[in-house]
Ligand SMILES: O=C(O)CCC(=O)C(=O)O
């Protein structure tokens with residue numbers, strides 16, 4: 001397959017589309033892998049068409065999405081994130097901060113099934129993973145109000161989790177590292193999800209139309225923290241933008257039936273920058289528009305390793321591929337610089353604390369004081 005000219009080395013002006021169904025034949029697989037390697041190194045953002053996730057489940061989840069937000073406000077508040085030391089649950093409009101500014105979005109944070117093993121004396125960051133409020137008694141009324149939602153969502157999460165393992169194995173293959181090299185990050189391997197080993201996060205997000213004269217920050221420029229993000233754009237609205245090497249914002253409009261896949265800071269760090277993490281943002285829909293919805297899935301890695309200790313080795317000819325893309329220009333995002341120093345779980349907890357100070361104040365009071373010495377902010381710091 002020929003390389004999309006708009007995504008050749010240098011600065012891309014559109015986001016490439018990779019077709020998962022190509023993997024079904026040897027020649028198709030070779031083309032997919034060539035395109036994947038190019039895209040990882042030069043772009044860092046892609047659409048995945050024909051993904052191995054049942055379209056019926058994807059469509060059912062998309063259909064539920066507005067209905068979750070249309071629930072009565074007190075039902076939503078009953079599973080508010082402040083209840084959860086795991087930062088799961090509902091965040092009302094404007095409760096979250098990115099780069100010191102309020103994000104105009106409303107969201108539910110959920111996770112793949114996981115039972116917390118944290119006990120007093122363990123590092124505090126191990127408390128970050130635990131039961132999602134989707135499986136919590138508090139959400140029983142939510143389940144009654146939206147019959148079938150939880151089953152579809154859990155079925156969907158299991159499929160995207162498997163996709164995330166299959167995809168990261170392909171990333172290793174095209175960058176010519178062995179699957180064993182991924183074991184520090186995925187201690188149960190990358191062939192089958194095993195409940196209770198890792199927890200990945202997912203969200204259901206609503207961006208209401210902005211009011212005349214309001215900020216258009218749906219979510220401000222940021223990097224994702226983990227390895228890979230798989231995003232469903234669940235309504236037909238533009239707004240998602242990704243920053244290219246020249247620092248220009250490129251639109252990534254919805255394409256039905258696809259995932260948007262992007263690379264997080266942890267994967268960029270362990271691949272010595274070969275796989276590019278890409279700064280991205282969402283602009284709120286214009287005044288008078290219907291809301292935009294999205295459903296991201298964030299692939300995590302083991303909490304207790306310091307990413308900086310497990311940077312992968314690459315063949316010199318692979319490392320050389322970075323040279324053809326030119327210098328990565330200045331971008332607006334500044335988060336996740338700490339992977340070299342701290343366990344990933346702690347880095348992720350810092351991100352959560354900065355984004356959701358009200359949750360931190362309740363469940364991580366020492367960290368709250370450290371990051372917000374002046375108390376709950378009207379404006380937060382950069383995440
Ligand atoms: O809503 C979107 O399309 C993107 C959301 C996002 O980038 C995030 O939550 O990390």
Ligand SMILES: [Fe+2]
Pocket residue numbers: 222223224280
């Ligand atoms: Fe993101």
